[in-house]
Amino acid sequence: MSGNSAEVKFLDGVKIVDFTQFEAGPSATEALAWLGAEVVKIENPKVGDPGRRIIPGKPETDPYYFHMFNANKKSLTVDLKSPKGLALVKDLLKKADVTIENMAPGTIDRLGLGYEAVKALNPGIIYASVKGFGAGSPFEKFLAFDMIAQATGGVMSVTGDADRPPAKPGIALGDTGTGMLMAITLASALYNKQKTGQGCRLQVGMQDAMLHYMRIGLSSQARTGKVTGRNGAKMAGINIAPSGIYPCKPGGPNDYVYVFCSRANPEHWTRLLKVLGREDLIDDARYATPQLRFERFEEVEAIIREWTKNHTKHEAMQLIGQAGVPAGAVLDTMEVQNDPTFEARGIMQVMHHAKHGPYKMPGWPVLINGRSATLKPSPMLGEHNGQVLQTWLAMKPADVAALQGEGVIGQVDMPKAAE
Amino acid sequence: MSGNSAEVKFLDGVKIVDFTQFEAGPSATEALAWLGAEVVKIENPKVGDPGRRIIPGKPETDPYYFHMFNANKKSLTVDLKSPKGLALVKDLLKKADVTIENMAPGTIDRLGLGYEAVKALNPGIIYASVKGFGAGSPFEKFLAFDMIAQATGGVMSVTGDADRPPAKPGIALGDTGTGMLMAITLASALYNKQKTGQGCRLQVGMQDAMLHYMRIGLSSQARTGKVTGRNGAKMAGINIAPSGIYPCKPGGPNDYVYVFCSRANPEHWTRLLKVLGREDLIDDARYATPQLRFERFEEVEAIIREWTKNHTKHEAMQLIGQAGVPAGAVLDTMEVQNDPTFEARGIMQVMHHAKHGPYKMPGWPVLINGRSATLKPSPMLGEHNGQVLQTWLAMKPADVAALQGEGVIGQVDMPKAAE
Known part of the structure; x- marks a missing residue:
């Protein structure tokens, strides 16, 4: 003990x-x-x-x-x-x-x-x-x-x-x-x-x-009427952005940071843009909601990737997370074991x-x-x-x-x- | 009620x-x-x-x-x-x-x-x-x-x-x-x-x-000394065969059957061969253990696939499962909902x-x-x-x-x- x-x-x-x-x-x-x-x-x-x-x-x-x-x-x-x-x-x-x-x-x-x-x-x-x-x-x-x-x-x-x-x-x-x-x-x-x-x-x-x-997959299906499919690192059946993993340096198989901006809190996106140094986009109507951002999915991915690629996943998690945006480094079994x-x-x-x-x-x-x-x-x-x-x-x-x-x-x- | x-x-x-x-x-x-x-x-x-x-x-x-x-x-x-x-x-x-x-x-x-x-x-x-x-x-x-x-x-x-x-x-x-x-x-x-x-x-x-x-991934790492990686449909960190999904007709995104022969029960492989109509392999020393079969992984995959491709996943699960071999159809959310x-x-x-x-x-x-x-x-x-x-x-x-x-x-x- x-x-x-x-x-x-x-x-x-x-x-x-x-x-x-x-x-x-x-x-x-x-x-x-x-x-x-x-x-x-x-x-x-x-x-x-x-x-x-x-x-x-x-x-x-x-x-x-x-x-x-x-x-x-x-x-x-x-x-x-x-x-x-x-x-x-x-x-x-x-x-x-x-x-x-x-x-x-x-x-x-x-x-x-x-x-x-x-x-x-x-x-x-x-x-x-x-x-x-x-x-x-x-x-x-x-x-x-x-x-x-x-x-x-x-x-x-x-x-x-x-x-x-x-x-x-x-x-x-x-x-x-x-x-x-x-x-x-x-x-x-x-x-x-x-x-x-x-x-x-x-x-x-x-x-x-x-x-x-499996209840998320089943409830998404009830809402959409469609089979809930596979969606890699993203949530199945829910189309919002950003929501996914972004590559970090030095580029190993688990060097990614998860970033998620909740639909329930529009502040997450604004806070994220500040971390990324993209205050210029804060009032940009093209990116105003999770749904609009999903329509410009590739652009949003590129904006975030441009920043994450210059940071390790640990740095990225620290900087984005402390700004009040849900973020997490993808940790492997050795990193978990040794933390x-x-x-x-x-x-x-x-x-x-x-x-x-x-x-x-x-x-x-x-x-x-x-x-x-x-x-x-x-x-x-x-x-x-x-x-x-x-x-x-x-x-x-x-x-x-x-x-x-x-x-x-x-x-x-x-x-x-x-x- | x-x-x-x-x-x-x-x-x-x-x-x-x-x-x-x-x-x-x-x-x-x-x-x-x-x-x-x-x-x-x-x-x-x-x-x-x-x-x-x-x-x-x-x-x-x-x-x-x-x-x-x-x-x-x-x-x-x-x-x-x-x-x-x-x-x-x-x-x-x-x-x-x-x-x-x-x-x-x-x-x-x-x-x-x-x-x-x-x-x-x-x-x-x-x-x-x-x-x-x-x-x-x-x-x-x-x-x-x-x-x-x-x-x-x-x-x-x-x-x-x-x-x-x-x-x-x-x-x-x-x-x-x-x-x-x-x-x-x-x-x-x-x-x-x-x-x-x-x-x-x-x-x-x-x-x-x-x-x-995560305890399987962590215990595999303790045994092997290596980071436990991703392994698709198979178990991470454990190398045996057969263990995975096999394509079934008509070839949709979830038309697969999982087949698994446990290390703890050598009978699984013998039973499986009988279902597949490959009694000729039952005493074949090349395939005698899960480890040996893993060394001939591609051959084992082909033997099973040759049979599963002619069956739906439901037929395959029924025939393999009733023979006493762990088997399961990959069901999608609609199939689960409507079962x-x-x-x-x-x-x-x-x-x-x-x-x-x-x-x-x-x-x-x-x-x-x-x-x-x-x-x-x-x-x-x-x-x-x-x-x-x-x-x-x-x-x-x-x-x-x-x-x-x-x-x-x-x-x-x-x-x-x-x-």
Whole structure:
């Protein structure tokens, strides 16, 4: 814990049995872990979450990916295909407030841990499922990953250049975007459960979740009557100027500054002209409104480019932004990673992991009473076997050791991710 | 309410005084409204939320945009610059569980409604702010909109084609993506407040929120040591095949199917070859792993394209998907809007709005006990002036009428958005 972060206890006491893997599910439970819930990740004793590795069969080959979506969680390794392992997990489910899974369609039911089975064990449980396609969809049984959700949810059709095939946003909206909607619903269901004692079933399809993020494209279509297309760096379906990226020196692949003059504030254009040294155009009727400027789109682009090409993107952002015009440098992943202001404010924190070494990564970005939530290491596979079984089920060390001996759970005395 | 939707009461009784406008803030409070909170939108009596119109000064010129982010809310019009209006809002804040604003930096403080002022009125309040740049950032005082967050948060640098300038994802990740992170934090803070009575201050910067969605790009960079670049329709920073879009007939701008064979499941490739009628390649060592296939990238592309070009994207998705291979048609906004399966499942619902006519749009995509949350109309400007003041502050109709007469609130007997 450092000065800019503190442990958050909003969801203190909330117990989550987490069967999720990869990202769509883990991103949801990680958010709740950062906010104070106790998240116990149930993993296969031999290989664990496939998100732990980038090469099948080679463990721990992608620790960074795993850290990203599993910080602040605990790991318990259980063989779900052994009767004793299944019984053990059922005992945990009886103590849980929430359980969540994002396995392939039908898998959780085949394990004997479907909604009806778990509800029978614990009627007050909040039972959540994340799938590629929603319940009742014609594609309900189809497999999906992030990119399939982005394709079928409309996202790719509005991303990229108009004269090129669709592009996939470089962010995992299908996964984390879906996980966040489930996390909101889970936290709200917990509020209700705290008051009423009632559980519920929650289900989300990643394709359906994409519609939530597609609402600008859909509302533009409703207004224009036309399919919303791709528009490069500009907004799809909205024709105003200036709105886009302008090249800066020294001309690298991400040396651009975004400049936007809002329709809602005519002052933005006047302020911009002053920065550009083009006060002569302030009262020029040809450029008086965003729509008129759009009609003279090429001229407006040239006026701005003439100035930006003589500045770096950082200078351009500083000068235009401080003048009260929305502006932003296009930052690449290395610039984001190395920008010291994120760490200074607790938005990025260093994960001190005993095995993988220190790694600076984003934590939960919402400040709570001025501080971010303290980032804790992602767990080693099975790291919390002993601790969880002793605290949740009041097992004695000898009982835990016996379960290990029978192969029901993985190794108990695992190395710890942090001392 | 129809058979596939029901009113959700998770946050029943939660009172939110909502000063937000446009999208980043309104998307957060709308999520909580769908889940049962009473959200009272405070609007300027003359013009209301600028999100109500696309042309300055012309009200209601973009109802679809407004519907998208303000469903299920109430509207109360108050002149915040009049002493009586300010006093009225302070009385409401004393009754509120949550208040939230996303005004330009410094504005809410100048209105006399900054955190310290509101906390003095109501120590248990949850006070939330959404800004372009985070508290303490060197750009803290800068203006920002969605695209500025996407530029400065790294998102644009990983989106688009490698040989072209950065593109902006066509989805409003800077706005709704940020709003969702605030909504998770708000719901969790409400859980805590219900138990402890304690309020808190929550702050998020849109640039900071983008890092949460950028974690794949950042983890790829940590693994490779290189800046994560743009990769068109493919995943940035991960070199496997097949993974991308393949052209389908009849060759329109979005006639593509996404096909992805996961590293975690070697069966995907075998299944795909059977669909393509290329069983001859199943045991071919040249194509045995995702990495080997990536080395023969052009050959693999040609094998798949040869088949997809003879199918529509819908046929291709059906045939490949039902064989157990992740596949998805690239759908455009019109195809999404007109796909009847969304409405059949309650993922899209028709907003019955008295003034603007029926409009089918996405609601909250997470099903709760098998049903979606019932979509209710976005409010007319000031529609709930009378109702809110009478129920929250026990005012008599005559008192409300007097406030209207003095210009402190807008018109009381407004037309209703729904009968």
